[in-house]
Amino acid sequence: DAGVIQSPRHEVTEMGQEVTLRCKPISGHDYLFWYRQTMMRGLELLIYFNNNVPIDDSGMPEDRFSAKMPNASFSTLKIQPSEPRDSAVYFCASANGGRLSYEQYFGPGTRLTVT
Amino acid sequence: AQSVTQPDIHITVSEGASLELRCNYSYGATPYLFWYVQSPGQGLQLLLKYFSGDTLVQGIKGFEAEFKRSQSSFNLRKPSVHWSDAAEYFCAVALPNFGNEKLTFGTGTRLTIIP
Numbered sequence: 335d336a337g338v339i340q341s342p343r344h345e346v347t348e349m350g351q352e353v354t355l356r357c358k359p360i361s362g363h364d365y366l367f368w369y370r371q372t373m374m375r376g377l378e379l380l381i382y383f384n385n386n387v388p389i390d391d392s393g394m395p396e397d398r399f400s401a402k403m404p405n406a407s408f409s410t411l412k413i414q415p416s417e418p419r420d421s422a423v424y425f426c427a428s429a430n431g432g433r434l435s436y437e438q439y440f441g442p443g444t445r446l447t448v449t
Numbered sequence: 450a451q452s453v454t455q456p457d458i459h460i461t462v463s464e465g466a467s468l469e470l471r472c473n474y475s476y477g478a479t480p481y482l483f484w485y486v487q488s489p490g491q492g493l494q495l496l497l498k499y500f501s502g503d504t505l506v507q508g509i510k511g512f513e514a515e516f517k518r519s520q521s522s523f524n525l526r527k528p529s530v531h532w533s534d535a536a537e538y539f540c541a542v543a544l545p546n547f548g549n550e551k552l553t554f555g556t557g558t559r560l561t562i563i564p
Contacts, residue, residue, distance in 0.1 A: 338492070365550060377493075377539065377554040390551065425492050433500060435550035436481055436543050440492025 338441035340426050346447045352414040355444045358407055359428030365435045368401055368411050369425040371443070377425075383409065384431075416448045452476075453542045455555035463563050464532055470525040470558050472540030480542040482523040483552065484514055487537045496538075499523060500545075510534070535562045 339358040347353055359366050367382040381391040386403045394401070398417070403409040413420055423445050427438040452475045462468055474480060481500050485493040497508025504516040514525045523540060540555040 376556045379551055382550065384550070427492070429550075433481070436483060436541075436552060437495050437498065438493075438552065440494070442490070442492050 338426055338428055338439055340424075340441035340444050342444060343442065344445045344447075346449065347416055348449055349417055350415045351448075352412065353416045353420075353446060353448075355411040355424050355426075355446070357409045357411070357426030357441060359409070359426070360439055361407065362430070363428035363439070364431040365429040365438075366403060366409050367427040367429070367438060368409070369427065369440075370422045371425060372422045380411070413446075416446075418448045421446055421448050453540050453553055453555040455538075455540055455558050457558045458556070459559045459561065461561040461563060462530055465529050468525075468527045468530045468534070468560070470538050470540075470560070472523045472525065472555060474521050474523065474540075474542050476521075476542065476544075478545075479516075479518060481545050482514075482516060483541040483543070484508065484512070484523075484525050485539045485541060485554075486510075487539065487557075489536070493539060496525070530560075530562055532562045532564070535560055 341356045368380040371377045380393045381401045383403045401411045423443045425440050425443045427440045429435045429438045454473045456471055483498045484496040486496050487493045496512050497506050499506050499516050507513050512527050516523050537557045537559050539557045541552045543552050
């Protein structure tokens with residue numbers, strides 16, 4: 335298996351633009367997690383899905399952020415409009431069910447820079 | 450609320466020396482406990498996990514961790530480090546309740562290996 339795939343790996347955009355980050359989880363995994371990593375705040379869980387259904391989005395910072403999982407093999411995290419404080423590395427992770435949901439497989443991340 | 454503390458931000462050890470990274474948690478009950486490693490420019494990888502039972506758990510890459518209930522700790526150890534162990538290490542906890550698959554990560558400990 336190729337592991338969790340994220341695209342793009344790097345994104346540079348101007349403030350006010352829409353940004354879409356993409357994730358393909360490991361085939362057969364039931365859970366998908368979106369995290370944000372910054373020096374100041376560390377690793378934060380933004381939202382997670384179980385069987386394509388959002389379970390907990392309490393970590394989504396504000397309405398500018400939205401996430402979808404239209405099918406088991408694809409998820410997006412969208413920021414509209416983007417702001418400089420959104421600059422971070424965004425990780426997608428996937429996992430199986432039960433206690434295995436804690437054994438998360440992370441993608442390589444998308445480094446987002448908003449100027 | 451559950452929390453996890455990694456008191457050491459940065460540790461430097463010589464190649465071949467032993468290593469211990471500290472992790473403490475604050476929670477009413479014993480949570481599930483994990484150690485993840487993040488190599489530069491990559492996502493996190495699970496090193497080992499503790500759910501219950503034997504308090505000394507073995508992981509990948511020669512790492513082990515010991516759960517000590519009396520100290521609310523789950524320290525990571527390795528008897529002899531290799532240059533390839535240079536990375537950032539994250540302790541994580543999870544609340545073992547149905548319907549909660551969230552991990553809470555510590556702030557991380559950066560490990561530097563010197564020749």
